[in-house]
Amino acid sequence: MQRLKEVDVVVLGLGMVGSMVAKELAAAGYKVVGLERGEARFTVPEFQSPAIHDELRFAVRKALMQDNTREPVTFRNHASEVALPIRRWESFLPGTGLGGSMVHWNGQTYRFQANDFQLATRTRERYGKRFLDPDLTIQDWGVTYEDLEPHFDRFEYLLGTSGKASNIKGQRQPGGDPHESPRSRDYPTPPQKELHQGALFRKAASSLGYNPFPQPSSNLSQPYTNPEGMKLNACVFCGFCERFACEHFAKSTPQTVILPVLLANPNFELRTGCQVQRINLDSARKHATGVTYIDAVGREFEQPASLVITSMFALNNVRMLLLSGIGTPYDPVSGRGVVGRNYTYQTVSSAAAYFDQDVIVNPFMASGASGTVINDFAGDNFDHGGLGFIGGAYIGAVNSGGRPILYHPVPPNTPAWGKRWKQAVIKHYNHTIIIGVHGSSIAHRGNHLDLDPTYRDAWGQPLLRMTFDFPQNDLKMSAYLTAKAAEIGKAMGAKEVAGSPREGPYTTQQYQSTHNTGGTVMGDNPRTSVVNRYSQSWDVSNVFVIGASNYPQNASWNPTGTLGALTYWTIDALKNKYLKNPGPLVSA
Amino acid sequence: MIAGVRLPADAPKGRAPAFALAFALAFALAFALAFALACAPAAAAAPSAAAKPGETVAPCEACHGAHGEGMAAAHVPRIAGQSAEYLKKQLDDYAEGTRDNPVMRNFAKALSDQQRSTLAARYAAMRATPPPQAAALDAVQRARGHQLAYQGDEQRRVAACNSCHGPDGVGVLHAAPYLAGQSADYLTSALKSFQQDTRRNDAGESMRSVAKQLDDADIAAISGYFSSTQ
Numbered sequence: 001m002q003r004l005k006e007v008d009v010v011v012l013g014l015g016m017v018g019s020m021v022a023k024e025l026a027a028a029g030y031k032v033v034g035l036e037r038g039e040a041r042f043t044v045p046e047f048q049s050p051a052i053h054d055e056l057r058f059a060v061r062k063a064l065m066q067d068n069t070r071e072p073v074t075f076r077n078h079a080s081e082v083a084l085p086i087r088r089w090e091s092f093l094p095g096t097g098l099g100g101s102m103v104h105w106n107g108q109t110y111r112f113q114a115n116d117f118q119l120a121t122r123t124r125e126r127y128g129k130r131f132l133d134p135d136l137t138i139q140d141w142g143v144t145y146e147d148l149e150p151h152f153d154r155f156e157y158l159l160g161t162s163g164k165a166s167n168i169k170g171q172r173q174p175g176g177d178p179h180e181s182p183r184s185r186d187y188p189t190p191p192q193k194e195l196h197q198g199a200l201f202r203k204a205a206s207s208l209g210y211n212p213f214p215q216p217s218s219n220l221s222q223p224y225t226n227p228e229g230m231k232l233n234a235c236v237f238c239g240f241c242e243r244f245a246c247e248h249f250a251k252s253t254p255q256t257v258i259l260p261v262l263l264a265n266p267n268f269e270l271r272t273g274c275q276v277q278r279i280n281l282d283s284a285r286k287h288a289t290g291v292t293y294i295d296a297v298g299r300e301f302e303q304p305a306s307l308v309i310t311s312m313f314a315l316n317n318v319r320m321l322l323l324s325g326i327g328t329p330y331d332p333v334s335g336r337g338v339v340g341r342n343y344t345y346q347t348v349s350s351a352a353a354y355f356d357q358d359v360i361v362n363p364f365m366a367s368g369a370s371g372t373v374i375n376d377f378a379g380d381n382f383d384h385g386g387l388g389f390i391g392g393a394y395i396g397a398v399n400s401g402g403r404p405i406l407y408h409p410v411p412p413n414t415p416a417w418g419k420r421w422k423q424a425v426i427k428h429y430n431h432t433i434i435i436g437v438h439g440s441s442i443a444h445r446g447n448h449l450d451l452d453p454t455y456r457d458a459w460g461q462p463l464l465r466m467t468f469d470f471p472q473n474d475l476k477m478s479a480y481l482t483a484k485a486a487e488i489g490k491a492m493g494a495k496e497v498a499g500s501p502r503e504g505p506y507t508t509q510q511y512q513s514t515h516n517t518g519g520t521v522m523g524d525n526p527r528t529s530v531v532n533r534y535s536q537s538w539d540v541s542n543v544f545v546i547g548a549s550n551y552p553q554n555a556s557w558n559p560t561g562t563l564g565a566l567t568y569w570t571i572d573a574l575k576n577k578y579l580k581n582p583g584p585l586v587s588a
Numbered sequence: 589m590i591a592g593v594r595l596p597a598d599a600p601k602g603r604a605p606a607f608a609l610a611f612a613l614a615f616a617l618a619f620a621l622a623f624a625l626a627c628a629p630a631a632a633a634a635p636s637a638a639a640k641p642g643e644t645v646a647p648c649e650a651c652h653g654a655h656g657e658g659m660a661a662a663h664v665p666r667i668a669g670q671s672a673e674y675l676k677k678q679l680d681d682y683a684e685g686t687r688d689n690p691v692m693r694n695f696a697k698a699l700s701d702q703q704r705s706t707l708a709a710r711y712a713a714m715r716a717t718p719p720p721q722a723a724a725l726d727a728v729q730r731a732r733g734h735q736l737a738y739q740g741d742e743q744r745r746v747a748a749c750n751s752c753h754g755p756d757g758v759g760v761l762h763a764a765p766y767l768a769g770q771s772a773d774y775l776t777s778a779l780k781s782f783q784q785d786t787r788r789n790d791a792g793e794s795m796r797s798v799a800k801q802l803d804d805a806d807i808a809a810i811s812g813y814f815s816s817t818q
Contacts, residue, residue, distance in 0.1 A: 044742035049751040223797050231745055231801075234792025236752065247740075247751045248794075256745075 001292070001300040007031040010291055010305035012276050012320065013312035015100020016560075017546045017567045019254040019262055020158075021309050023228075024571045026267040030579070033303060034262075035274040035293055038097030043255055047103075047245035049238075055405045059243045064104045066094045066313070070458035073315060077469040077505045079332055079446065085455050085463065091508040092345075092516055093243065094313045098272060099254040101313055101514065102560070106242045106368025106400050107218035107251055109161045110557035111152050111565070114145035114181040115380050119553060122380065123390055132390065135445040136473060137342055139552045142524040142533035145181050148565040151572070153184050155564030156216075159252035160224035160232050163187035163216030177213045179375040192221045192235065197361050197433045198372030201397035204491035210374045215398060216561070217369030218252035228261045239401025241368025251368070271295075275459055279308050279324040279543060288326075288543050294459055306582070307542050307574075311567075314549035318343075318449045318519035319464040327520075327530050327539050330448050332467070338530045340449035342521045343466065344554040345506075346513035347393070347439035347474040349482045351499040353489035354411050355431045362430065363402025371398030371436075377481050378556035379440070389476040391440035392556050395485045398436045402429065409434065412498050433492065435485040439478055439502070441517070441554040444471040449519045470504045478502040515559050520549040524586070532586040534573035535566065541584045546570050647695075648707065657717040660771035660815075665778075669716030674765045675708035681789035688786040716769065723772035723812035729805075733813025736806060744801040749810065752794070757814050772815035779807045 008030035011018045018034060026032045041047070057063045066089075074083035095101030115122050118140045123132065132138070156163075165186040166176025173186070191214035194202070202212040219235035226232070235250040249256050262268055273296030280289045280302065290304035310317050321327055321339050330341035355361070373396025375381055384390055401407070409432040410424040452465035470478075479501040486499035502512075523529030526538040535550060537543040546567055548559040555562075577585055648667075652658055656668025667675060681687040682696035696704070725733065735741070737757060740748040749757060752764045759766030767775065781787035782799035790796055802810070 042742050043745070043747070044740040048738070048740055048748045050755065221792070223793050231797075233745075233747075233797040234794060236792060236794055247747045249745050249747060250792075 001302055003302045003304065006290070006304035006306070007033045008305065009033070009307045009309060010035060010303050011309045011311055012291065013037075013100065013310070013316070014098050014254070014259075014270065015095070015311065015313070016102045016254050016258075017563065018100070018309065018311035019258050020564075020567050021311060021546065021571055021574070022268055023258055023262040023265070024575065025579075026262065026265040028575055028579075030267065032268045033305070034268065034270045035276055035291070035303070036098050036270065036272045037275045038272065040098045040270070040272045041103075041245075041255075042098075043245070043247065043249055047255075048247045052245055052247050053238070053240050055403050058104075059403065059406055062089050062093060062243070064095055064097065064243065064245065065089050066096045072455075072457075072463060074452045074455050074463050074465045075508050076465070076467055079467055083452060083455075083465045083467070086508050090510055091506075091512050092514045093511075094315060094514065094516070098270075099259065102253045103245045103255065104241075104243050105251075105253070105560065106558075108369040108371075108398075108558040109156065109159060109163070109216045109218045109252075109561045110394075111181065111183075112145070112555045112557060112562045113179065113379050113381075116555040117141040117144050117148075119390075126380065127385060127390070131384075133471075133473060136471060137443045137445055137528075138390075139342075139443075139521070139523055139528055141552055142522055142529065143566075143569065147533075148562075148569055149182070149184060151568035152561065152565040154568050155561065157188050158226050158228065158257050158564070159218040160188050160220050160226055160257075161216050161218050161252070161561075162189040162192050162221040164191050164214055166213070175213065177375050178211045179378065179381045187216060188226075189221050189224050191215075192217045192219065192367060192370045193237075194372060195366060195370055195397070195399065197363075197397040197399060198370070200359075200433065200492045201372045201435065201488065204488050204493075205372075205374050208488060208491055210376045210488075212372050212374050212396075215369050215371040215373050215396065217367060219246070219367035219369055220250055220252070226257055228258055230257050230260065232256055235367045235370075237365050237367050237370065239364045239366045239403060242400050274301075276320065277323070277459060277461060279310070279320065279326060279540075281324065281326070281540060285325065286540060288540050307544070307579075310543065310545045311547065314516045314519065314547045315449065315464055315466075317545050317547040317549040319451070321520060321530065321537075321545065322449075322451050322464075323461055326537055326543060329450055332446055332448050335445060338521065338526075338528065340519050341528075341530075342443040342518040342552055343447050343449045343468060343516075344441035344443050344518045344551065345468065346515040346517075346554055347391075347441050347470060347478050347502050348512045349437045349439065349478045349485075349500055349502040351435045351437070351482055351485040351489050351497055352409055352411075353433045353435060353492055353494035354409075354428055354496040354498070355433070355492075355494050357427075357431055359431055359493070361399075361402075361433055363399050363407065363432075366399050366401045368400040369398075371396045373398060375556075377484055387476070387480060389473045389480070391442055391474065391477050393437045393439035393477070393481045394556055395435060395437050395481065395488065397433055398438075399434060411496055433489070433494070435489050437478065437481050437485050437501075438556060438558070439474065439481060440556045441515075442471055442473050443518060443553040444473075447471075469506050470502060475502060475504055515548065515554060517548040517551040517554040517559055520545045520547065521552045522550040523552060526588045532584075534577070534585045535570040536573075536578070536585050538584075538588055542582060544570060544574065544578075648711075651691075652711075653717075655717045656711045656714045658771055658774065660721065660773055663771070663773045663777045665774040666717065666770055667711045668714035670712060670765055671759060671761050672705075672708040672712035673762045674759075675711055676704055677789070679704040679708065684789075686787075686789040688781070688788075716766075718769075722816035723808075725809065725812040725816065729809040729812060730816075732806065732809040736810045737813055741801075744806075746798050746801050749814075756817050767814040768817040770814055772811040775811035775814060776807055779811065
């Protein structure tokens with residue numbers, strides 16, 4: 001093993017979070033090394049069409065995702081079962097390579113609401129102490145919406161997010177989402193154009209007394225230059241966002257909003273093809289000395305560093321702490337330990353609305369975030385008293401592209417293959433609207449992540465093991481809200497509406513969401529959290545963990561907007577607190 | 589005022605003398621000619637194989653040619669085989685002023701919506717003519733043109749032309765016009781008009797965003813490159 005020259009900061013994973021942290025710290029004068037396991041790739045030439053629109057390669061065979069022939073995740077529903085490796089990604093799609101999972105994201109850029117950051121407290125206040133099943137381990141974040149607001153704002157302006165404000169510093173604005181928490185200013189660019197299906201949804205939702213609004217999108221509605229000086233173009237609605245990369249410089253990704261600035265800074269060095277094995281600790285195991293990694297040709301290196309930032313995909317953040325022995329692993333039997341605890345997901349369902357032939361949907365014309373949605377049943381925006389669950393969902397016509405191989409909606413009871421199936425696809429392809437129900441995920445005592453006792457990766461390290469099933473709370477929520485979505489579908493004039501609420505057990509064989517959250521939960525108590533309110537490890541103060549793995553439970557919305565805010569919040573603490581006086585920022 | 593004429597059923601085939609006159613005038617007196625054509629369309633409405641007897645035609649041929657081949661030297665595009673949606677939109681946009689061209693503005697304004705659709709469909713249905721003479725490019729320009737067409741430019745943040753305009757610029761129906769075989773001078777003037785905001789009919793400013801990132805050498809390379817492809 002070769003020991004390299006010590007640097008100030010080593011950043012593990014060069015997705016959006018890693019790129020933001022590295023850019024800020026390199027600009028502040030620190031020597032930063034970024035370690036990325038995947039390859040370097042850029043809009044030109046890697047993301048250009050027609051190659052990037054290869055649905056078989058990218059959507060079916062998942063070319064942009066973590067290589068699960070070398071590094072899968074094992075899965076089981078319950079601790080009584082034996083977990084097996086997921087050999088084909090279906091349910092969730094962790095990305096790999098420079099730019100990370102945001103290269104293939106849809107661009108849906110929501111803020112969690114103020115209530116979400118104090119979920120345990122607010123639930124107790126509104127519904128009483130005994131409302132919740134005691135096995136639901138929800139908790140507050142240790143950071144509030146007010147703390148994060150300036151950082152939400154900064155992140156949205158970094159991305160150029162297209163949307164419409166409804167609440168600017170408490171002043172109600174026309175349009176937008178009436179449930180939103182106060183914002184300091186409007187979105188940097190106006191909403192994307194409304195799709196025809198969005199217009200039908202908007203009219204029907206309004207007629208039922210709901211409050212539809214355009215989904216905030218980081219596929220931009222118009223050209224935009226961000227505060228880093230990066231120019232973005234307007235989206236052309238090609239319908240190839242999720243699972244694909246954008247060839248038009250129109251989707252906000254690390255490549256389009258920040259990486260060129262980072263890579264131009266001589267204080268930063270990018271190393272790709274580097275598989276980090278562990279964070280190294282001193283003999284007292286209270287201080288990190290750097291990391292050990294293996295490069296693309298199999299050579300092992302030790303990279304000493306004063307500060308370690310773990311900014312990998314949420315699941316891999318958890319695994320890196322477990323592999324490094326940082327923090328106490330969670331034990332679902334005793335309920336003790338923290339690393340891997342409160343793994344949550346997203347409870348997604350839908351109602352398919354089938355229309356007559358005169359309603360032309362053109363599902364292929366879309367961006368990943370050009371939907372029209374309502375928040376009337378999201379979070380705690382409605383009274384849960386008597387419903388027997390907490391949490392909610394945003395509901396909307398959110399079609400991200402009717403691509404030929406994977407999109408062919410047919411009504412229930414259609415044969416799954418053969419002539420009648422083909423006839424049904426032809427009949428319904430252009431006359432169907434899928435109303436999505438994007439539901440929250442409540443932490444449960446049994447759902448967790450740990451190291452697999454049997455299976456190892458290509459480098460000989462234990463795989464991450466996922467133990468997960470939907471809590472009854474979330475299944476009740478899904479049933480209630482999928483019925484609401486079906487009602488809207490009827491009001492849209494569909495001749496048939498088929499609601500499909502989420503049902504257990506959770507399966508990894510059907511795509512649901514890549515919103516894997518929790519496992520390195522943040523909080524104000526080291527007995528129930530892995531990192532403090534500044535994303536700093538309670539156990540090893542020169543390790544900061546930033547990712548959706550820090551979410552104590554997952555809310556009704558896509559996690560990226562909140563993760564961007566959390567990242568700028570943590571950067572602020574690093575620059576203005578930690579680096580001026582290294583040590584624990586919160587006393588345990 | 590309708591810039592069209594009812595052709596006699598027995599109109600002779602071939603180019604009328606008025607056609608040559610119109611060419612000459614088109615260069616010298618674009619404004620005046622447009623006005624004259626609009627007022628007295630018979631003067632320029634050359635009958636041709638493209639027009640079926642009894643149909644209404646506009647004097648497009650004076651500049652765009654009897655077969656929609658365009659007039660490369662005068663920056664007049666080849667329009668034969670271009671998509672009907674694209675051509676109709678251009679006529680609408682000339683009339684609206686979001687595409688700024690004094691000659692085309694007057695023609696387009698004088699046409700009814702139905703006439704614009706009919707003309708667009710007619711030129712769309714024509715077989716694309718052999719391309720006009722390609723611009724002479726040196727090896728460096730050709731390589732640069734090919735790079736912009738197929739790859740784009742990361743530094744300038746320009747996507748490959750073919751990303752929207754189809755493989756080797758053959759066009760994408762309903763969405764983007766063909767570039768292959770188009771006149772280099774026309775492509776140059778189109779890119780410049782996007783660059784200078786005199787053409788503003790691109791959805792999402794997509795072409796203006798691209799054109800503003802290109803310099804003169806890039807514009808010459810890409811225009812010349814596509815003029816030499818088919």
